[in-house]
Amino acid sequence: MLTSSHPVRRRWDELRAQEGPVDIRLLDELWGDLETVDAAQVLGSWKGFAFPTGHPLERQLTKSRWHGKRFASAHSAQPLICTDDDGNLFSDLESGRGEASLWNVEFRGEVTATMVYDGMPIFDHFKRVDTDTLMGVMNGKPELVLADGQHFYFGLERE
Template sequence: MRVRARWQALRATTGQVDPGELDALWAELEVVDAAQILGSWRGFAFLTGHPIEKVLAASRWHGKRFDALDDAKPLICRAEDGSLYSDTKAGRGEATLWNVEFRGQVTATMVYDGRPVLDHFKRVDDNTLMGVMNGKPELVLADGRHFYFGLERE
């Protein structure tokens, strides 16, 4: 099955997604340069049972915004009144964008200012990114598994 078709099938899954399938898809996607992902992105979590899914749902996570390489907002959330804001409290600041090696490939990566956490991105197409959270194992891994998510350009 083509990469785009596999992405769409995983995106449409209503139940839990096998993290192994996400690992395999990640390996096949194209790397992307940090400068190419500037803009606003709506996010969603792939449901694998990772605890971060519940944290993001509780915060009403909307997505991410990359205004410049040195001005990235990892936690754009929806307030009670429906407005969007950057949750700097939960994220302990904001972030920057870099090109960083992960799993043997250099790709766009968001480095959180206040946490030992990195979000790596690969391109599904010009308007869609797959992300994987990496960093200090006790913060980002659940039973040795990474948290996977998607971003769609707004």
């Protein structure tokens, strides 16, 4: 477990607290310093947030009232848990074009837990900040996930 005094955790906390815009290069550097995580270790419900980089997905997730992700098992993952008008959580199957599954996939030369969307050529790769905190980066077909050549970065905190 990384304590608040650990340099990587300190960088995470500083970027997490930043109102924006967050420099994508700092997120790339932090990603490179985090530990990989096995798909079996991310099971559960997670509250999510977007790092404010100006990526268009930030607006889409805000509009859909994105709450987080839920991983019931390796073959049952819900990438877009959202909040309805009454405050209830639901899996947004329409926006996500279905749900997803968890795999251990290579990304940037490392094998780490990755959520593979069922209905789109999109992957969410995860690395561990600590046992209850993950950093995510969305990858896939460039026209779907890249904005000005930049990936979408987000965080997940275990509920």
